[in-house]
Structures are given as structure tokens and as C-alpha cells.
Amino acid sequence: EKWAATRAKYPPTTLALQHFDATYGVQLGQQWPSVRVALLSERKYGALFNNFSHDAALADLEALGCRDFIRDIDAEAQPCPEQESKVVAEGESICVSMKKSDADGQQLSPLQLSPHIKCLVFPRGDITRFKPAKPDMLGLLGYYLMDAASVLPCLALNVQEGHNVLDLCAAPGGKSLALLQSQCIGFLCVNDSSVSRTTRLKKVLHSYVPKQLLTDEKLRVTSFDGTKWGEIERNTFDRVLVDVPCTTDRHSLMEDDNNIFSKIRTGERRKLPQLQAELLLAGIQAACPGGEIVYSTCTLSQNQNMSVVEQAVHSARENHGIHLQVVDLQPFTHMFRKTFNFAPDLPVGEMVIPHLTANFGPIYMCKLRRLT
Amino acid sequence: LCSSTSLHHELSSPSKKPDTELSLRIFLDMGFTDTQAEQLHDTVSKLRGGSAAKHVLSTLTALFALGLNPSSVLKLLDKCPELYSVKEPQLQQRIDNLRKLGLGEGSIQRVVAYYPQILTVPVKTVKTAVGFLREKCLFTVQQVTDILRDSPAVLTENLGQLEYKFQYVYFRMGVKQGEMVKSRLFRFTLDEVRHRHSFLERRGLYQTPDKKGQTVILNPKLDSILSVDQNTFLTDVALASAEEYDVFKRLMAREWHEQEQEGGRIEAD
Ligand SMILES: C[S@@+](CC[C@H](N)C(=O)[O-])C[C@H]1O[C@@H](n2cnc3c(N)ncnc32)[C@H](O)[C@@H]1O
Structure with a gap:
């Protein structure tokens, strides 16, 4: 009795695990046990270095054995110069036939990775934890701790000088902060429908970014329902990040509080793919023609990842006449395989899958380019 | 069993004399080879205090009585030198107790050889x-x-x-x-x-x-x-x-x- 006494019969974390066993067991096959044990064990963090702080954090972290994973790349894994893209064909689903991209200059190469975004991690197999960041003399913190894999969607967004950028679901702000580190954004619009979470987001920004960079000309923080964005501000942004609410697999396995697998939230959970598709579609509409959109989640679920992308791409074309191209991120992710474990051969998008030796993720991302 | 008991009696008197008198001779008589006897003699003479060495013979006797041969006796004493200084009645009590707990002849012998520390544990x-x-x-x-x-x-x-x-x-x-x-x-x-x-x-x-x-x-x-x-x-x-x-x-x-x-x-x- 001692071991079982006080637990509720099916706490949300148990329900989440049962759900994942059923779906990911099939989806990932033999890989699932390794992903499962990683999800249930302590995760790894990355320290997003804050360029605006005067703390000596970088040197300190490097002295501890950390390295900036963005620069610590596989020499052989440079992306090929002629980048290929997956093109959306007519019909139900996304075709995986390869076609050369004609949009020159849009190609991802290591040179185009923002030179300013730095994220430090301990090497594979090293389980050392980061200490909390310290404030410098102006009170700005030296680094922000987040899943290092969460930096990938920001890098993949490939923000260029002067870009007008929208972060549609931004709170608590880790990815906004990573985008700001690129120091080349013309205007950043951060939005999150939750007012309490946007309040937290503002606090985060103020602990990391100097006031003069958070002025109305540079930044706007809003609390709109992101699904409505297409009605508010269409064809506007060069870059849009759509980091949607999802089943947050890791969190759902660890915390019973506020868990999306609790019985009372079943309806909300079932509606997630629909909400995600609406948010992505709104993000697509908010982007300008030629603009790029990155969709990301922190779940392994196919229904919330690939299917959502397919649905949104389909609906953009059918209902709004917007044609999109799925940008092949494989050359990009290939560079970082020293640090992360990527799911092999996804038909659409790329996914970091957790593994004990590199316990980051799950992070799914898919990049779309608006052709019209 | 009888023969080992008599061996025990025969040897119990020298054990009361100072340890310096524990000669190689006795060890040889017990069946140890020359090298083994010397090794044993060496170890015993290094033992601190008369009280430690004084139980050597009773310990050896008890171990032989379990049916162990000289080389395994030496090996287990190497693993657990504390056994040299366990008092005879205690040792016997402990062995008897293990028998009572169901360890038959073969078992007790194997257990002691594998884990000699068992004889240092009080009943x-x-x-x-x-x-x-x-x-x-x-x-x-x-x-x-x-x-x-x-x-x-x-x-x-x-x-x-x-x-x-x-x-x-x-x-x-x-x-x-x-x-x-x-x-x-x-x-x-x-x-x-x-x-x-x-x-x-x-x-x-x-x-x-x-x-x-x-x-x-x-x-x-x-x-x-x-x-x-x-x-x-x-x-x-x-x-x-x-x-x-x-x-x-x-x-x-x-x-x-x-x-x-x-x-x-x-x-x-
Ligand atoms: C995965 S989190 C975003 C994490 C954030 N991008 C970061 O890196 O820190 C998803 C966010 O979406 C927000 N959200 C949920 N529904 C929304 C909606 N309809 N419109 C805008 N944001 C929404 C949630 O409040 C939550 O903060």
C-alpha cells in the first residue's frame, strides 16, 4: 500500500502517458522506448546568451564546458548550395517530390544563420545543470534558460535586416527573445491571447532587453486571439512565427497541475489541431507574399504537426488563394545533428526527438514560403 | 566429524601459550604446504596482541571441521582476517546457529568459503x-x-x-x-x-x-x-x-x- 496509497487512480500525467504509449508507440515504433525514457527523465536546457547584458556569462559558461551549439556544427553537414524545396502539389496532401527553389537569396546557408544568436549547451551525455542567470549592473540577465531545440524555429525563420516580424503566440517569450538577439529586426510584433501570459512576457523582455530597444517604434505587445489575425492585418509581415499551444508532451507527463490531459480539458485537447490550423492559417495570411512562416510545436503528435500544416496549406490555397511552398529544412537541421537527435525522414517538417544523451525537445517545425 | 574433534583437542593446549610458539610445525601438521605454512606463520606473527593470535588454532580447527581444505581456509582467512581473533565458543555457537537455520554440511562450507564474514556476525x-x-x-x-x-x-x-x-x-x-x-x-x-x-x-x-x-x-x-x-x-x-x-x-x-x-x-x- 505504501507505494500506491495517496495517488488518484488516473492522474492526468498517467492519462497522458497512456495516450502517448498508444499513439507514439505506433508512430515511432522501436524508437518509442528511448524517447519515452527521455521524456520521463530530467530534460536538458540551453542558455540563450543575452547580447544586451554586460555580465561575463559567455566566458563563464564556456569555462564550465558549454559550447554554442549554433557554431559547433558538423563540418560535413553544410547545406548544399542548390537548395531543394518540397513543393505543395494540387490535391489532398503535400507532395514530397523535390523541385529546385527558384527564390534565390532565400536559401539557408550557415552564413545566413544570425551571427548574434548564441545558445550554450553542455555536451552530449553531460547532465550538468545551469545556474540561474545573474543580472548585470543595469539589471539585465546574462542568459535565458530554455529548451535549446526551441531556438531552432527562430533560426529557421532566418530574419534579415529590417524585417517586419510577427510572433503570433509569444508568451512567455523565449522565442521572441531569441529573435531579438539577432539584432536586425525592423519591427517586432509579439502577441499572445492570454493577458496574464503577455504580462509575464513583458517582464521577461524587460529583464533582458534595454528599454531603448523596446520602444513603440520597435516593438508592439498585444493580447489578441491569434486566429483573427488574418482579419486584422493581412499581407504585412516578412516573417511570422506560429508557435502554437499543443499537448506540451513533456509538461503533460510531469505536472498534474494545469494538465491538458485532465478529464475536464478533454474537449479543449480534442480541439487543439483545429485551433492550431486556424492559428497557422492566420499566420500565413499575416505574412506578405514572398514572406516566410515557421510553424512549431513541442509535441510529437502527427495530428498536431504534419496534419495541421497540410490542413492549413490546403485551406490557404482553397479558401484564400494563397499558394505556399514547404521549405526543406533538412540541410539546416543536418548542421545541428551533433547537438540534437532529429526524426529521420519526416514527409513534412523536421522534428527534434528526445534522447537521454541529448535530452532536448520534442520540437516540431515546418517552414512555409508564401508564393502568392 | 570425530577425527576433526580429536584434532581440535590435540591442538587446543598449544593455543594457550604465547603466539610466538605457534610454529610452522603445527601448521604443517594440519596439512598446509611449506609455503602455505610460512605464509600463515607470517600473517599470524604480524597480528597485534596476544589475544588476537591466541584464537588462531581454534579458528583453523573449526574451519577444518567444516570440511574445508587448507588452501580454501587460507584463501578465506585472507579475505577476512578478523576470523583469526574470534573466540572459540563464539565461533562454534555461530556455526551451530547456521546449522540450525538449515544450512547443511555442503551449504555451510560453501557459504563460509564464499562469505567468511558470516562467522564474524554475532548470533x-x-x-x-x-x-x-x-x-x-x-x-x-x-x-x-x-x-x-x-x-x-x-x-x-x-x-x-x-x-x-x-x-x-x-x-x-x-x-x-x-x-x-x-x-x-x-x-x-x-x-x-x-x-x-x-x-x-x-x-x-x-x-x-x-x-x-x-x-x-x-x-x-x-x-x-x-x-x-x-x-x-x-x-x-x-x-x-x-x-x-x-x-x-x-x-x-x-x-x-x-x-x-x-x-x-x-x-x-
Ligand atoms: C507554446 S506556447 C508559446 C511559447 C513561446 N513562443 C515561447 O517560446 O516562450 C503557446 C502560447 O499560445 C498562446 N495561445 C493559445 N491560444 C491562442 C490564440 N488563440 N491566440 C494567440 N495565442 C494563443 C498560449 O497562451 C501560449 O502562451
Whole structure:
């Protein structure tokens, strides 16, 4: 009795695990046990270095054995110069036939990775934890701790000088902060429908970014329902990040509080793919023609990842006449395989899958380019 | 048995004299080879204080009486030099007690050779441990005998630790006493057991049975989890790489250490 006494019969974390066993067991096959044990064990963090702080954090972290994973790349894994893209064909689903991209200059190469975004991690197999960041003399913190894999969607967004950028679901702000580190954004619009979470987001920004960079000309923080964005501000942004609410697999396995697998939230959970598709579609509409959109989640679920992308791409074309191209991120992710474990051969998008030796993720991302 | 008893009597008088008189001669007479006798003589003369050396002969006699040969006697004394200084009546009492607990001639001989420390454990401690195994863990008399034979070190383990290990395997892993004995559970440290079990559990390959003793998946037998080396465990049971398991063990060590610090240990009631 001692071991079982006080637990509720099916706490949300148990329900989440049962759900994942059923779906990911099939989806990932033999890989699932390794992903499962990683999800249930302590995760790894990355320290997003804050360029605006005067703390000596970088040197300190490097002295501890950390390295900036963005620069610590596989020499052989440079992306090929002629980048290929997956093109959306007519019909139900996304075709995986390869076609050369004609949009020159849009190609991802290591040179185009923002030179300013730095994220430090301990090497594979090293389980050392980061200490909390310290404030410098102006009170700005030296680094922000987040899943290092969460930096990938920001890098993949490939923000260029002067870009007008929208972060549609931004709170608590880790990815906004990573985008700001690129120091080349013309205007950043951060939005999150939750007012309490946007309040937290503002606090985060103020602990990391100097006031003069958070002025109305540079930044706007809003609390709109992101699904409505297409009605508010269409064809506007060069870059849009759509980091949607999802089943947050890791969190759902660890915390019973506020868990999306609790019985009372079943309806909300079932509606997630629909909400995600609406948010992505709104993000697509908010982007300008030629603009790029990155969709990301922190779940392994196919229904919330690939299917959502397919649905949104389909609906953009059918209902709004917007044609999109799925940008092949494989050359990009290939560079970082020293640090992360990527799911092999996804038909659409790329996914970091957790593994004990590199316990980051799950992070799914898919990049779309608006052709019209 | 008779002959060894007489040997015992014959030799008990020199043992009362100062240890310097323990000559090579006596050791040779007992059947040790020249080198063995010298080695023994050497060791004994280095023993501190007369009281230590004075029990040498009675100890040797008792060990021979168990049917051990000179070279295994020497080997086990090497492993456990404390035995040189155990007083004769105590030694005899301890041996008798083990016999009473069901260890027959062959068994007792093997146990002593494998784990000579067993003869340094006071009878009272043995009784407490056996009582614990019988009453708290509900092992049968025969099972207790098997445990003593296969895992004699159980007698020197801290009872709190032992209880925790038993409860972990019984409640958390849902394993019954018979399986525990068969897998020689008490040969393994709590950490070894927990590492392997929680690794399997988190991989989805082991489940705690419900109240009716049922699980959705088929759990591997405790025996197949414990009685194999790490490589076999990883390739045959856990289906995982050594790197994963290595990281996992380090993570667990930290997790458990922190739980203990928080006082989150399961209390025994
Ligand atoms: C995965 S989190 C975003 C994490 C954030 N991008 C970061 O890196 O820190 C998803 C967010 O979406 C927000 N959200 C949920 N529904 C929304 C909606 N309809 N419109 C905009 N934001 C929404 C949630 O409040 C939550 O903060």
C-alpha cells in the first residue's frame, strides 16, 4: 500500500502517458522506448546568451564546458548550395517530390544563420545543470534558460535586416527573445491571447532587453486571439512565427497541475489541431507574399504537426488563394545533428526527438514560403 | 566429524601459550604446504596482541571441521582476517546457529568459503535479521535458508535498507517472495535493483501490477532482470544502448539524492 496509497487512480500525467504509449508507440515504433525514457527523465536546457547584458556569462559558461551549439556544427553537414524545396502539389496532401527553389537569396546557408544568436549547451551525455542567470549592473540577465531545440524555429525563420516580424503566440517569450538577439529586426510584433501570459512576457523582455530597444517604434505587445489575425492585418509581415499551444508532451507527463490531459480539458485537447490550423492559417495570411512562416510545436503528435500544416496549406490555397511552398529544412537541421537527435525522414517538417544523451525537445517545425 | 574433534583437542593446549610458539610445525601438521605454512606463520606473527593470535588454532580447527581444505581456509582467512581473533565458543555457537537455520554440511562450507564474514556476525544479529525476514517480509523457513545460502551478506545489511529494498521489489515491482529468492535479490544493492527497474519502467517495459496483480504488458521476470551482466541486460531486456543507460544512472543518482534531501523517502511504519 505504501507505494500506491495517496495517488488518484488516473492522474492526468498517467492519462497522458497512456495516450502517448498508444499513439507514439505506433508512430515511432522501436524508437518509442528511448524517447519515452527521455521524456520521463530530467530534460536538458540551453542558455540563450543575452547580447544586451554586460555580465561575463559567455566566458563563464564556456569555462564550465558549454559550447554554442549554433557554431559547433558538423563540418560535413553544410547545406548544399542548390537548395531543394518540397513543393505543395494540387490535391489532398503535400507532395514530397523535390523541385529546385527558384527564390534565390532565400536559401539557408550557415552564413545566413544570425551571427548574434548564441545558445550554450553542455555536451552530449553531460547532465550538468545551469545556474540561474545573474543580472548585470543595469539589471539585465546574462542568459535565458530554455529548451535549446526551441531556438531552432527562430533560426529557421532566418530574419534579415529590417524585417517586419510577427510572433503570433509569444508568451512567455523565449522565442521572441531569441529573435531579438539577432539584432536586425525592423519591427517586432509579439502577441499572445492570454493577458496574464503577455504580462509575464513583458517582464521577461524587460529583464533582458534595454528599454531603448523596446520602444513603440520597435516593438508592439498585444493580447489578441491569434486566429483573427488574418482579419486584422493581412499581407504585412516578412516573417511570422506560429508557435502554437499543443499537448506540451513533456509538461503533460510531469505536472498534474494545469494538465491538458485532465478529464475536464478533454474537449479543449480534442480541439487543439483545429485551433492550431486556424492559428497557422492566420499566420500565413499575416505574412506578405514572398514572406516566410515557421510553424512549431513541442509535441510529437502527427495530428498536431504534419496534419495541421497540410490542413492549413490546403485551406490557404482553397479558401484564400494563397499558394505556399514547404521549405526543406533538412540541410539546416543536418548542421545541428551533433547537438540534437532529429526524426529521420519526416514527409513534412523536421522534428527534434528526445534522447537521454541529448535530452532536448520534442520540437516540431515546418517552414512555409508564401508564393502568392 | 570425530577425527576433526580429536584434532581440535590435540591442538587446543598449544593455543594457550604465547603466539610466538605457534610454529610452522603445527601448521604443517594440519596439512598446509611449506609455503602455505610460512605464509600463515607470517600473517599470524604480524597480528597485534596476544589475544588476537591466541584464537588462531581454534579458528583453523573449526574451519577444518567444516570440511574445508587448507588452501580454501587460507584463501578465506585472507579475505577476512578478523576470523583469526574470534573466540572459540563464539565461533562454534555461530556455526551451530547456521546449522540450525538449515544450512547443511555442503551449504555451510560453501557459504563460509564464499562469505567468511558470516562467522564474524554475532548470533544475536543473525537472529534479528532472520526474524526480520520471517516476520516483516513473510519469507518461509525454507526461503530464509535459501537466502542465507545464496546471499549471506544479507545478515550484515542495515535492516532499514533491507526493508526498503524488500518493499520496493514487493510493492513497486509487484514481485512475490518466491521470485525474490529465485533471483537472488539480496545479492544486489538497492541501487542496482532500482536502476534496472526504473530504466525498464520508464522505457515502458515494466509495469507495477494493479490490486488484482494484473498488468497490461508482460513484465520480464526479476531473475532475467538481475541475474545477467549489464550488456546482456541492455541488449536482451531493455533493448537500449550503453550510453543511454549510463546517462540514466547518473540522472537517477541525482534524482534520488535530491529526494532524500527533501526527506521524500518512503517512511517505514
Ligand atoms: C507554446 S506556447 C508559446 C511559447 C513561446 N513562443 C515561447 O517560446 O516562450 C503557446 C502560447 O499560445 C498562446 N495561445 C493559445 N491560444 C491562442 C490564440 N488563440 N491566440 C494567440 N495565442 C494563443 C498560449 O497562451 C501560449 O502562451
